[in-house]
Amino acid sequence: MGSDGVFASARRVVIREIDASLTQVDEEEADSLIGMITHCKRVFVLGAGRSKLAVDGFAMRLVHLGLTVHVTGDTTTPAIGPDDLLIVCSGSGETPGVVSITRQATEAGARVAVVTAAPGSTLTGQADLVVLLREYSQDHEPSVSTQFVGTLFEQAAFVFFDCLVMVMQRAAGVSAEDMFARHTNLE
Numbered sequence: 001m002g003s004d005g006v007f008a009s010a011r012r013v014v015i016r017e018i019d020a021s022l023t024q025v026d027e028e029e030a031d032s033l034i035g036m037i038t039h040c041k042r043v044f045v046l047g048a049g050r051s052k053l054a055v056d057g058f059a060m061r062l063v064h065l066g067l068t069v070h071v072t073g074d075t076t077t078p079a080i081g082p083d084d085l086l087i088v089c090s091g092s093g094e095t096p097g098v099v100s101i102t103r104q105a106t107e108a109g110a111r112v113a114v115v116t117a118a119p120g121s122t123l124t125g126q127a128d129l130v131v132l133l134r135e136y137s138q139d140h141e142p143s144v145s146t147q148f149v150g151t152l153f154e155q156a157a158f159v160f161f162d163c164l165v166m167v168m169q170r171a172a173g174v175s176a177e178d179m180f181a182r183h184t185n186l187e
Contacts, residue, residue: 013146014155016138021156022163023140029131030160033087033113034168036129037062040111041083046072046102048095050154055089055115058161064179065168072101082109090114091153093121102126115160117153133160 037043043062047055062069070077072086080086086105090098093116106112106126114127117134124130135145135152145152169179 013138017135017145017147017152018156018159020138020140021133021135021152022160024132024134025160026132029129030164030167032129033115033131034164034171036085036111036113037067037087037164037168038172040085042068042070042080042085044070044072044077044080044084044086044105044110045089046086046098046105047089048098050150051089051091051157054154054157054161055087057158058087058089058165061162061165061179064182065165065172065174066178066182080105080108080110084110086110086112088112088114088123088127089116089157090121090123091117091150091157093118093123099123099126115157131160133157 043059045055045059047053056071059069059071084105086102088098088102093099093114099122102112102114102123103126111128112126113129113131114123115131115133116123117132118124119130119132133153133156135143135156138146147155168174
């Protein structure tokens with residue numbers, strides 16, 4: 001099939017929706033998140049389902065940048081404390097387990113940054129910083145996506161986090177070789 005096939009049509013919709021969503025991200029919120037990451041002792045990440053996949057991928061890249069990062073729920077995750085940052089990724093901002101763990105982190109004195117599509121959610125009430133990553137149609141209509149519920153948020157979160165890594169890599173002068181040297185060799 002040529003460029004007029006059903007796959008090509010779906011590809012265009014997905015790419016346009018991701019672009020529409022990322023175009024709406026507040027630059028100051030993104031910069032603030034980078035600042036929080038670069039000024040904390042350790043970064044912890046938290047998510048559930050596909051949002052967890054996106055934030056776990058971000059954790060890997062932060063390790064490649066040379067930061068100390070832990071994935072919440074892993075067996076080796078240490079206690080979180082006042083000098084630490086918890087980055088929470090949740091489209092709904094209401095996932096019960098994620099809300100509960102975030103509350104525990106705030107009680108331990110950690111700072112919390114929430115990446116979400118839901119500005120009035122329970123998680124945003126617990127956050128020191130909220131980065132809104134809302135869903136938009138390919139025509140930039142808010143809260144409308146052709147894709148299955150939550151899919152666009154998760155895709156946009158993955159790409160959003162990769163954009164942050166690119167900015168941080170350039171700002172810190174970390175080379176691709178430096179990053180690759182920190183990539184796991186236990187594959």
